[in-house]
């Protein structure tokens with residue numbers, strides 16, 4: 136990885152990576168809210184450079200991280216930073232991304248760098264959830280109707296993909312819900328297409344395992 | 346969290362199988378990762394290559410992002426080369442602390458390093474490994490095995506205590522790094538699995554309670570020099586263990602004590618940059634100078 140801090144640099148790159156996968160397309164505009172210790176020290180740790188590197192899809196050991204701002208400019212990505220108080224309960228190293236993609240997809244993603252370069256995503260588009268990205272992860276936005284979950288898990292098991300953990304987060308019964316599936320094997324493009332084509336499913340996002 | 350691992354259990358297993366701790370850990374990894382040993386060791390070798398580059402970056406003399414550290418590894422290197430007769434700790438120790446500073450400085454200047462276990466403490470393990478490689482004429486493959494041992498020790502500490510300064514203070518970062526380095530050193534110097542455990546126990550005991558108090562919240566002061574101190578601690582513990590000295594408290598219990606001590610450290614002394622050296626008049630002045638403009 137690139138220094139100087141596993142939680143403020145590597146974790147920040149990783150948060151950017153995860154946010155990029157959730158958006159599902161190249162980022163055009165990012166407004167990044169920094170909470171707690173991130174807000175206090177992001178410049179000295181290069182967390183700002185690292186977050187942008189993550190949004191560009193770079194890995195934690197990319198030697199270009201110190202110059203990520205220049206690359207972002209060339210790639211047509213505008214980024215602004217501000218301090219944001221996410222409340223007492225939020226982990227001290229928490230970031231909220233408000234992202235807009237090139238094709239106009241928008242997403243709000245909140246996550247924390249929890250130490251040693253590991254991250255925990257805690258909210259996606261107002262859905263509270265928790266996943267670390269240690270596993271290959273699928274986020275499936277679906278209509279909360281009977282059978283939706285069985286269909287998705289059925290497709291995965293037919294492909295020999297074992298689900299390590301799964302959680303469903305919904306705002307109210309019958310409305311839009313979010314399935315978080317952590318799998319032992321990476322999920323291929325074909326499988327993603329199959330899940331996306333289910334009538335109950337609105338959108339699918341894939342996050343590669345770390 | 347994950348289940349608690351036990352270093353004592355692994356050590357007992359290795360002793361029973363009459364194998365080195367490194368070979369036992371590699372076998373464990375082969376099963377856990379479902380990868381051939383060859384591939385695991387090759388991954389370790391590529392990490393060693395990054396570590397070597399980091400030493401070189403630091404030795405050139407770099408400036409940190411915050412501007413609080415830099416150039417000291419080079420200073421020490423030049424001093425040791427120009428006045429070898431003045432060295433008081435022996436050549437090996439001098440080399441180790443030089444390399445520990447070098448990687449610490451490379452890290453603080455956003456150079457590429459291997460977090461071991463964290464970026465802040467990334468200088469300890471490479472400095473000890475490379476010092477022993479030189480003095481004991483070890484191959485890269487042998488060093489790679491040392492890394493596997495270090496990784497196993499880190500896993501146990503993570504499961505029973507913590508590896509992060511924010512959760513457990515610097516004893517969890519530099520202390521754990523020293524424990525990983527001491528254990529690896531013992532194995533590389535043909536110590537028994539039990540001796541690996543004794544070294545880990547002794548080094549953690551010697552670093553118990555070390556607080557995390559980074560000036561201005563940056564991984565610069567005291568972090569870089571603590572890497573040098575931790576490297577020396579690792580060598581001290583490994584030397585004692587190889588001589589057959591035992592820790593009166595078994596290693597798993599020492600790790601648990603480290604976890605408990607970490608939990609009882611006030612928040613001020615856990616990476617918040619509100620206590621210890623960070624709260625000294627000079628520490629505060631640095632923080633104000635660097636971040637005054639974004640403080641609310």
Ligand code: SF4
Pocket residue numbers: 465466509510511514515516518519556557558559563564565566567568569571616
């Ligand atoms: S003082 Fe804190 S930030 Fe610095 S190396 Fe130790 S644990 Fe890491």
